[in-house]
Amino acid sequence: MLVEIDNLQKRFHVGRGKVLHAVDGVSLTIQENTIVGLVGESGSGKSTLGKALVGLHDKSGGEVRYRGETLPGSYQAADFRRHSKNIQMIFQDPYASLNPRMTIEEILTEPLKLQKQCSAAEARQRAAEWMEKVSLSAAHLGRYPHEFSGGQRQRIGIARALITQPEFVVCDEPISALDVSVQAQVINLLGELQKSMGLTLLFIAHDLSMVRYISDEMVVMYLGGIVEQGPADDVFFEPKHPYTKALVESNPVADPKREKLQQHKLIQGEVPSPVNLPPGCRFVGRCDQASERCHSQRPELKPVAGRLIACHLYD
Ligand SMILES: Nc1ncnc2c1ncn2[C@@H]1O[C@H](COP(=O)(O)OP(=O)(O)OP(=O)(O)O)[C@@H](O)[C@H]1O
Numbered sequence: 169m170l171v172e173i174d175n176l177q178k179r180f181h182v183g184r185g186k187v188l189h190a191v192d193g194v195s196l197t198i199q200e201n202t203i204v205g206l207v208g209e210s211g212s213g214k215s216t217l218g219k220a221l222v223g224l225h226d227k228s229g230g231e232v233r234y235r236g237e238t239l240p241g242s243y244q245a246a247d248f249r250r251h252s253k254n255i256q257m258i259f260q261d262p263y264a265s266l267n268p269r270m271t272i273e274e275i276l277t278e279p280l281k282l283q284k285q286c287s288a289a290e291a292r293q294r295a296a297e298w299m300e301k302v303s304l305s306a307a308h309l310g311r312y313p314h315e316f317s318g319g320q321r322q323r324i325g326i327a328r329a330l331i332t333q334p335e336f337v338v339c340d341e342p343i344s345a346l347d348v349s350v351q352a353q354v355i356n357l358l359g360e361l362q363k364s365m366g367l368t369l370l371f372i373a374h375d376l377s378m379v380r381y382i383s384d385e386m387v388v389m390y391l392g393g394i395v396e397q398g399p400a401d402d403v404f405f406e407p408k409h410p411y412t413k414a415l416v417e418s419n420p421v422a423d424p425k426r427e428k429l430q431q432h433k434l435i436q437g438e439v440p441s442p443v444n445l446p447p448g449c450r451f452v453g454r455c456d457q458a459s460e461r462c463h464s465q466r467p468e469l470k471p472v473a474g475r476l477i478a479c480h481l482y483d
């Protein structure tokens with residue numbers, strides 16, 4: 169197994185002794201050479217999980233193993249650098265994540281320099297090759313980020329993340345800041361690179377149809393925990409957890425196969441605060457099938473018909 173996440177916790181202290189549980193006991197295994205899509209409403213903890221995986225957040229509890237080796241707490245640990253060659257992240261906002269005062273050549277060669285993978289001349293050569301790989305011109309290496317469009321900047325972000333030839337890449341909403349017209353191009357580019365490089369991707373997104381299209385597995389998070397996980401088509405076309413059902417029904421993007429089910433309805437009820445989590449199932453207040461037990465006992469993620477579901481309905 170490439171990545172094994174075991175009961176991962178990430179808590180934030182948010183003042184006056186209050187603790188926010190952003191990721192609350194996530195266990196997940198990710199197989200090599202696959203794309204795992206991670207979905208869930210805003211605030212469910214997707215980015216926090218992704219950042220903890222790449223070492224941008226210290227973990228509050230639990231363990232992440234990479235090829236069987238436990239990853240150190242954060243990337244500041246000297247140890248993490250050994251792994252950082254293999255683990256990268258692509259961010260949502262391609263403008264904010266590229267240093268505006270650096271040329272594209274400096275941006276692309278920096279990760280290689282940090283890792284001392286090759287000589288300066290070789291790094292320049294790799295940067296030029298990567299410009300072509302992401303359909304940009306090597307002649308533009310001397311330009312600055314503001315001279316490129318949003319879609320082009322995200323291509324540069326992708327090239328920067330992949331230039332060190334990582335194995336595992338967390339893509340945090342890599343297309344949501346882009347115009348709809350260029351979203352498909354960037355998705356297809358990522359899909360092609362995944363295949364040609366044998367990459368493993370954790371692909372975080374809001375758009376369920378997009379996630380279904382690109383992913384092998386789909387993981388659904390709600391308030392810091394996984395509620396459902398399985399083959400992407402199964403979860404999308406036959407959601408089983410009441411939250412996944414509601415999420416699929418509220419997915420605004422039309423999908424011809426689903427047209428009849430498309431209701432554009434919003435999920436009812438309020439999301440509880442991750443500071444004061446209910447003792448039982450986190451979805452209980454919004455679920456129309458909740459029983460008494462759901463109020464007191466948190467359902468565990470367990471295998472049901474070829475997938476994993478955390479819901480007492482399937483006990
Ligand atoms: N640095 C931080 N300090 C305090 N709270 C944080 C911090 N980062 C995230 N949170 C909180 O943790 C929870 C999970 O946030 P996170 O950004 O991981 O959600 P998300 O699923 O990525 O949402 P979105 O879809 O909006 O990107 C939220 O309640 C958020 O307010």
Ligand SMILES: [Mg+2]
Nearest residue numbers: 214215216340
């Ligand atoms: Mg996020």
